[in-house]
Amino acid sequence: MHSEYEKEIRQHLIDIINGWRQHKHGKGQLHLHHDEGDKARKHSEYLADIGKLEHTPKHFKSNWSENIAHIEDDINNRKVAELVFDGWKNSNEGHRETMLNAQTHAGIGVVRRGKKVFVTARFK
Numbered sequence: 001m002h003s004e005y006e007k008e009i010r011q012h013l014i015d016i017i018n019g020w021r022q023h024k025h026g027k028g029q030l031h032l033h034h035d036e037g038d039k040a041r042k043h044s045e046y047l048a049d050i051g052k053l054e055h056t057p058k059h060f061k062s063n064w065s066e067n068i069a070h071i072e073d074d075i076n077n078r079k080v081a082e083l084v085f086d087g088w089k090n091s092n093e094g095h096r097e098t099m100l101n102a103q104t105h106a107g108i109g110v111v112r113r114g115k116k117v118f119v120t121a122r123f124k
Contacts, residue, residue, distance in 0.1 A: 005077050006110040009119070010037070012081035013108055017099055020089065025100060030123070036064060036107025040120040043068075044111040047118040056120075064107070064122040065098040071117045084119050098123055 014032055021027035043056050043066075053068050069084040088095035102123035109120045 003112075005112055006041075008077040009081050009084075009110045009117070010108040012078050013084060013119070013121070014106060016081060016085045017106065020085070021100065027100060028104070030102055030106045031104060033105040033107045033122075033124070036105065036122045036124070037109055038107070039109070040066075040107045040122050041109025041111065043120040044109040044118040047120070048111045048113045048116065051116075053118075064124045065102065067095045067098050067121045067123070069119045071119075072115055074115050080117050080119075 010032070014030060018029045022029060047053060047068065047070065053070050055068060056066055067088050069087055071080050071083050075083075088099060090096070105124045107122040111118045
């Protein structure tokens with residue numbers, strides 16, 4: 001069951017990504033993929049359990065690319081999505097390219113534990 005904060009962060013994050021892709025780069029809109037979103041949420045739960053960032057092991061991956069993030073602060077859901085996006089957009093580790101190279105879909109999973117928020121996004 002997805003909570004309201006999770007739905008808000010997920011929707012705001014995909015809206016920000018799509019706006020950036022379309023207006024800055026002329027790319028098509030990504031659609032939320034619920035099955036991959038469930039897998040992304042499970043990975044975010046795992047990250048929250050271990051308390052650190054770690055990509056999905058390669059033997060569990062498919063042909064989806066993955067971005068992960070962790071925000072630790074007592075801020076609203078909209079700001080969480082903005083900080084996650086800004087971190088990926090300004091990253092030198094391929095996160096920006098992952099968002100730009102995606103063709104059609106994104107699955108986004110969000111888990112909040114107290115002031116900690118873990119986000120996994122899978123792109124195809």
